[in-house]
Amino acid sequence: MPNAQSDRDALEAVYELTQGATAQRNWRKLLILGDTFDVQLKRKLLWIWPTAKNLMQFQLKLNELRIQNVLSIGCGNGLLEWLLTAVGAEDSLRVYGLERDANWWRSKYAIRSFIPLNYIESSEYNCQLSGDFLRQCCCGLPPQALLFCYFNNRVAFLEYLSAFAGSWLIIIGPQPSLGIHTDPNPLQPELPDCNRWALHSLINWTEHNVVALYKKLP
Ligand SMILES: C[S@@+](CC[C@H](N)C(=O)[O-])C[C@H]1O[C@@H](n2cnc3c(N)ncnc32)[C@H](O)[C@@H]1O
Structure with missing residues (x-):
């Protein structure tokens, strides 16, 4: 059962990694973070x-x-x-x-x-x-x-x-x-x-x- 608060926290972490002038350097960190998400949240972000x-x-x-x-x-x-x-x-x-x-x-x-x-x-x-x-x-x-x-x-x-x-x-x-x-x-x-x-x-x-x-x- 997905937890709305933890999904919101997870999304905030994704937004943080992808914002700002040097955010593009974070792409590996983003993949590592994505690996910790449940299937539903992963799918919501990317097929x-x-x-x-x-x-x-x-x-x-x-x-x-x-x-x-x-x-x-x-x-x-x-x-x-x-x-x-x-x-x-x-x-x-x-x-x-x-x-x-x-x-x-x-x-x-x-x-x-x-x-x-x-x-x-x-x-x-x-x-x-x-x-x-x-x-x-x-x-x-x-x-x-x-x-x-x-x-x-x-x-x-x-x-x-x-x-x-x-x-x-x-x-x-x-x-x-x-x-x-x-x-x-x-x-x-x-x-x-x-x-x-x-x-x-x-x-x-x-x-x-x-x-x-x-x-x-x-
Ligand atoms: C299964 S989703 C894939 C989304 C994304 N490419 C991914 O890999 O996570 C298919 C997307 O195609 C979009 N779509 C469907 N028909 C479209 C059209 N005629 N023009 C532009 N986008 C369309 C839908 O709105 C949907 O966001």
């Missing part, structure tokens, strides 16, 4: 908690591919994006976030956001969604990669993909054997034929999760 090794492998891969500008769709409170940015050497990676339902994320019930969030309103996203909009979400820079972590909305996924002009798609999610449904799934994403995508790299995250990087073919 999968990567290890330090996972994060560093991911960072190395993005460095190798010269991917510096990533837009994470459905980023929740942005804790994963905060971690990804923190692991990178100064300014080597910028990860921006996009969520739907601004009212919820700005409400007193939501967990505070760890990165500045951009919002899209579900009711109008068909007309709002464009290459320009995706660029605005990245402070005016065109995103090189779209990231989907535990995303589960096929229709929206296809809309984002068709508005995206960059070359990289990063999907983080469960191994099929885990029995958790996400759409797209990293290993079976069923990408549309109109742009041809090829699997470029796979990185295992924890025992049950995987990061798949797809490249758009010319």
Whole structure:
């Protein structure tokens, strides 16, 4: 049974570690703290908690591919994006976030956001969604990669993909054997034929999760 007060204390400790000019140095401490949380609280903060090794492998891969500008769709409170940015050497990676339902994320019930969030309103996203909009979400820079972590909305996924002009798609999610449904799934994403995508790299995250990087073919 989760204890509300201890959850509040735990969240305060997370907020403290992630605030301030030098907070990014605390990313390992944050992972260690996260390990002490019960499953429910962990899940509230982040769907999968990567290890330090996972994060560093991911960072190395993005460095190798010269991917510096990533837009994470459905980023929740942005804790994963905060971690990804923190692991990178100064300014080597910028990860921006996009969520739907601004009212919820700005409400007193939501967990505070760890990165500045951009919002899209579900009711109008068909007309709002464009290459320009995706660029605005990245402070005016065109995103090189779209990231989907535990995303589960096929229709929206296809809309984002068709508005995206960059070359990289990063999907983080469960191994099929885990029995958790996400759409797209990293290993079976069923990408549309109109742009041809090829699997470029796979990185295992924890025992049950995987990061798949797809490249758009010319
Ligand atoms: C399972 S959560 C994963 C959150 C986060 N990526 C993580 O790993 O902890 C899926 C998120 O996708 C968001 N989402 C669903 N449809 C969306 C859409 N059309 N545009 C942006 N975000 C969307 C939901 O609001 C939710 O926060």
